[in-house]
Amino acid sequence: MIATAYSTNFDTLLPALEAWVTEAEREAAQAYRQEPRQQQFLAGRGLLRWLVCTTWHCAAGAVSITRQENGAPLLSVGGQTWQCSISHTKGAVLVAASPEYVVGVDVERIKPRKRLAELVANYQDGFFADLSAEHWQRFFERWTLAEAVTKAEQGLLLQILKRPVANYQTDATHEHHDDFMLCCYTPKFTDSVTFQRFPS
Numbered sequence: 001m002i003a004t005a006y007s008t009n010f011d012t013l014l015p016a017l018e019a020w021v022t023e024a025e026r027e028a029a030q031a032y033r034q035e036p037r038q039q040q041f042l043a044g045r046g047l048l049r050w051l052v053c054t055t056w057h058c059a060a061g062a063v064s065i066t067r068q069e070n071g072a073p074l075l076s077v078g079g080q081t082w083q084c085s086i087s088h089t090k091g092a093v094l095v096a097a098s099p100e101y102v103v104g105v106d107v108e109r110i111k112p113r114k115r116l117a118e119l120v121a122n123y124q125d126g127f128f129a130d131l132s133a134e135h136w137q138r139f140f141e142r143w144t145l146a147e148a149v150t151k152a153e154q155g156l157l158l159q160i161l162k163r164p165v166a167n168y169q170t171d172a173t174h175e176h177h178d179d180f181m182l183c184c185y186t187p188k189f190t191d192s193v194t195f196q197r198f199p200s
Contacts, residue, residue: 002101002186003055005047006094007198008178010039013093016198017046020053020060040088044073047198048086048095052077055097072154085151092180094195103186104152106144109179110136119143126162137176144183145172152185 007013025045029038049063056077064076065084075084075097083098085105094107113119116139120128127142142165149168150157172185173193184193 001055002096002098002103002184002189002191002193003051003196004094004096004105004184004193005051005196005198006092006107006177006182007043007047008092008180010043010091010093013043013047013198014039017043017050020046020050025065036090040090040093043093044086044088044095047093048073048075048084048097050198051095051196052082052097056099070154072151085148087147087151089180092178094182094184096184096186096193098186098189101186101189102152103184103189104148104150105185106147106151106183108140108144108147108181110140110176110181111179112136123161127160127165129165137181140181141174141183144174144181145169145185148172148183148185152187 021042029041032038045065048065049060052063053060058077062078066074068074073084073086075082083102085096085103087094087106089107089109092107094105096103096105120131127146131138145168146160150160171187172183175182175195182195
């Protein structure tokens, strides 16, 4: 099983997650100078812990979220290592967890990008094949997929972008909520992934 949760409203999310964030995570958040970045860090950890506890009915104290050497989150539930992924951008957060399946997620606000045309041109043989810079929604579907694959494989984004996008599209689920594009990528998982909005 793979579970996901997201929110595009930090004003209601952060107060609701108070009980799901540890003191150590609050201290770790202070390492970020800017308050929005602190909020994103806390939202990601709190929402992931909430998701695991409410989906698999375990105690919050059994869920540990630390950081791997490469910066990726490391999820432990009852002493067992689980698969997880966290993505956040200004005003939105998306998380996923699974006891067994590798997973990567990404959330991005759909908006013009200065280098969009350049990115599309540079990777026409890879992830942006058959895509023009005018198709913002399709661009963000491809971009979030590339980011999600990068997280799942713990690879390098610029290397992923060079690969054929067709290798990954069948293993991805996209949804468009508010002004955000959500993507969950998970190879070898045959069921559909549902994006669960955090109750506000």
